[in-house]
Amino acid sequence: MSASVSLKAIFKRDFLIAFRNRGELLNPLMFFLMVASLFPLAVTPDPKFLGLIAAGIIWVGALLATLLSLDLMFKSDYEDGSLEQTLLQPQPSVLLVMVKTSLHWLVSGVPLTLVAPILGIMLALPEGGYAPLMLSLLLGTPTLSLLGSIGAGLTVGLKKGGMLMPLLILPLYIPVLIFAASSVQAGVDGNSYLGHLAFLGSYLALMLVISPWASAAALKISIAR
Template sequence: MSTGTNPENMQKVSALALFMATMRREFLLSFRRKSDLANPLIFFLMVATLFPLGVSPEPGFLAQLAPGVVWVAALLATLLSMDALFRSDYEDGSLEQLLLSPQPLFVAVLAKVSAHWCMTGLALTVMAPLLAVMLFLPAEGMPGLMLSLLLGTPTLSLVGAIGAALTVGLKKGGVLISLLVLPLYIPVLIFGSSAVQAAVTGLPLGGYLALLGALLALALALAPLAIAAALRISISS
């Protein structure tokens, strides 16, 4: 019976340990910086509160616009928080240490994006029914809203992290992040709001959810590698 340790198993355990440790660190940092945690949620709530004042408080009109308004608010709230994703690590030097680590960089990157989604995308999804009620979205659209946000917001975080990685070395990268990633957000926005509209009108929404799931699978497969490469480019330049 062999007592040797399989290097492949050690690498798998190390990668899992790195993922869990990075997520734990990101959660701790997020709870210490409560303003960064609350700002996207406050922005999300403000959009739904101010929108009826800027257009019309008529319930029927707001019900028609509610799917698009909630999705645009979620998209912009996610984008608002992307600039800080790697900024603090870059400023305190821990990002350079992460790049020099022998562990796969994409594992740590995926952990950071996962923690970011839990703090923003998941929180926005939980808040979405409240905003939908404020905008008079029919109850039939609630399942489509929740499911589309659960599938779409992780893609927003993954794609937005690519822009954050490319601009991490710049002093003011927020506007540049928007210019880089907003065109890539458009398919998620279209399919997400269309899924809610289909649920409201009683049409099948499985096709829209399947498209959102396909976009998420593609982002999970490619975005961590792209983020890791973008970080190396930004740090070395």
């Protein structure tokens, strides 16, 4: 079987499994909605105040929701032994990581991006913030998935890997959070946000080069333990 056929089969299988387990699929999205919904109750429902911090609330919620779903990226395949068998196949393990990461972004990052404008309305985000919010999520959420694949690969064989992963990955998420939230704030203030988006695009390009190789190496180390 050629590498392309094998990888398409893996993607199709994982896609079907994800939609059969709708509860696990909806957990990050529901968490995202709950964070944004509960925050006004904990602080104040004043629209002016919420508009100032709406970008930060949405992006922190998206970051935490992504962390919540990372443990599922390789865990089920590791537990049933299919991950080890797949890594022994002739196709490069880097391609396997890319398939898994792309699927994670499709079922996690894309829904978060689509729901974000609704949360922006609920949090009274000013009109100028919606365009940079969507663009920053489109550039930032794939980066979160790519970085998360490294942590998922390192902790896949650990019993309490889900607790260790945030400690490994959160420092790498901070630049995404800072520049994404800053781009939205720049749009709200009427300033140019292209510089912030350029950084997010550069960080995404860098992670596309580095993360698959790092994740593949992490998986091999975890399997060998």
